[in-house]
Amino acid sequence: MDTVTTIADVRARVRAWKREGARIAFVPTMGNLHAGHVSLIELARRHGERFVASIFVNPMQFGPNEDFAHYPRTPARDADMLRAAGCDLMFMPDVAEVYGQGAGAPTRIEVPVISTTLCGEFRPGHFEGVATVVAKLFNIVQPDVAIFGEKDFQQLAVIQRMSADLCFPVAIVGAPTVREADGLAMSSRNQYLTGAERAIAPRIHAALSAAIRSIATGAADLAAIERAGAESLAAHGFRIDYFAVRRRADLAAPTPADRELVVLAAARIGKARLIDNLQVDR
Numbered sequence: 001m002d003t004v005t006t007i008a009d010v011r012a013r014v015r016a017w018k019r020e021g022a023r024i025a026f027v028p029t030m031g032n033l034h035a036g037h038v039s040l041i042e043l044a045r046r047h048g049e050r051f052v053a054s055i056f057v058n059p060m061q062f063g064p065n066e067d068f069a070h071y072p073r074t075p076a077r078d079a080d081m082l083r084a085a086g087c088d089l090m091f092m093p094d095v096a097e098v099y100g101q102g103a104g105a106p107t108r109i110e111v112p113v114i115s116t117t118l119c120g121e122f123r124p125g126h127f128e129g130v131a132t133v134v135a136k137l138f139n140i141v142q143p144d145v146a147i148f149g150e151k152d153f154q155q156l157a158v159i160q161r162m163s164a165d166l167c168f169p170v171a172i173v174g175a176p177t178v179r180e181a182d183g184l185a186m187s188s189r190n191q192y193l194t195g196a197e198r199a200i201a202p203r204i205h206a207a208l209s210a211a212i213r214s215i216a217t218g219a220a221d222l223a224a225i226e227r228a229g230a231e232s233l234a235a236h237g238f239r240i241d242y243f244a245v246r247r248r249a250d251l252a253a254p255t256p257a258d259r260e261l262v263v264l265a266a267a268r269i270g271k272a273r274l275i276d277n278l279q280v281d282r
Contacts, residue, residue, distance in 0.1 A: 001083040003090045007140050010091050014052070014142055023048040026143035026170075028134060031055040032072040033081045036178035036186035040147045041085040043175045047145040053082050054091040054137055056098060060106065061129030067271075072188055091141070098136060108132050111162045114251055118154050119266055119275065122241045130155055131162045138168050146170050151177040151185045153262055153277045157251055177276070179205070185276045192272040200236050204265055204276050207232045211245065211263045212280035222254065229265065238267035248279060 004010055014024055025048030027040045044051050055078055062068035075092060082090050099106050108128045114120075115127035138146070148156045160172050178186045183205035184198075193201055207229045214225050222245045229243035246252065248260040264277040 001079070001087050001090060003079060003092060005091075005093055006097060007093070010052070010089070010140055011142070013089055014050075017050045018142075022050045023145070024141070024143045025051050026137070026141050026146045027051070027053045027087075028137050028146065028148075029053060029055055029078075030057045030071065030188070031078050032074050032188040033078045034178075034186050034188065036149060036151065038081060038085045039178050040149060040175050041082065041087055043173065044145070044147045045086055047147070047171075047173060048143075050089075051087050052089045052091060052141050052143065053087050054093075054141070056091075056093055056133070056137075058098075058129055058133040059095060060099075060108075060132055061126050063123055063125065066123075067189075072191060098133065106132065109135050109162060109166075111158050111165070114154070114161055115158055117251060118242055118244060118246075118264060120154070122266065127155070127158050131158055134159055135162065135166065135168075138163070138170055143170055145173055147173050147175050149177060150174045150277070151187070152275060153264060154251060183209075185274075187274065189272050189274065192270065194270055197270045197272065200238075200269060201272075201274060203233060203236045203238070204267060204274055205278075207243070208263050208265055208276060208278045211243075212278050215245070215261060215263070215280050215282050218282070220256070225263075229263070233265070233267050238269050241266035241268065241273070243267075 025044035027044050029037055057071050059068055109131040110128050111131050120127050156174050163170055163172055182202040184202045211225050211229050226243050230240045233240055243265045245263050247254040247258045248262045254261055259281055262277050262279045266275045
């Protein structure tokens with residue numbers, strides 16, 4: 001695996017691969033990798049002959065009181081994990097390389113409606129930052145396929161919509177959430193948890209599991225299911241941002257005719273904001 005830090009070097013390498021007829025698979029990350037990220041690389045290997053991963057902590061997607069400055073950065077360990085997973089090229093730019101002269105007030109991409117609900121309500125501007133940096137990375141890397149984890153289901157939906165609307169020739173593939181043995185979704189932010197908080201954190205998965213069992217067995221009062229999930233988490237000390245049942249296709253409130261649903265939660269405990277979701281058909 002090679003490591004590059006400039007747009008020019010990434011483009012040169014990808015051009016050479018494409019001249020050879022290789023299909024390019026891309027996994028964008030913010031680093032501090034764990035087994036969930038490795039699963040994305042392993043999935044990418046089934047979709048292309050050459051694999052690129054980026055490590056870039058994107059300042060545009062952090063709010064003024066969020067953890068950009070303290071977000072864990074472990075580039076040496078990340079490189080080891082990517083190399084072991086079979087990655088060909090690690091792209092690790094700095095902020096100036098990605099945003100150039102526009103770092104102070106860059107052009108932004110807004111994906112309407114789907115970006116302002118759920119996490120978008122509690123993190124204003126977050127998905128503008130996500131859509132903007134992913135669009136830039138797609139233009140830099142020019143992949144044939146890009147892999148994103150389903151743990152952040154709303155982010156995946158935003159990127160799918162953005163890619164379709166802007167006609168990117170990139171296939172977007174969602175990768176199943178990787179979990180700890182007790183059900184907690186793997187996340188770089190899990191390391192913010194104290195021992196006591198870590199013991200409680202799997203309650204999010206438990207509450208989501210209870211909700212999808214109710215839906216799968218015919219419960220029709222989705223508002224009651226949402227209330228029960230939120231109350232369960234609050235009873236264990238979580239500060240709830242949302243516990244919501246949505247239509248899987250576009251994260252709109254489901255109608256009685258909708259069959260493909262997703263139950264999503266975001267809740268805070270201690271310094272950590274944890275998100276998770278489970279899909280269900282009814």
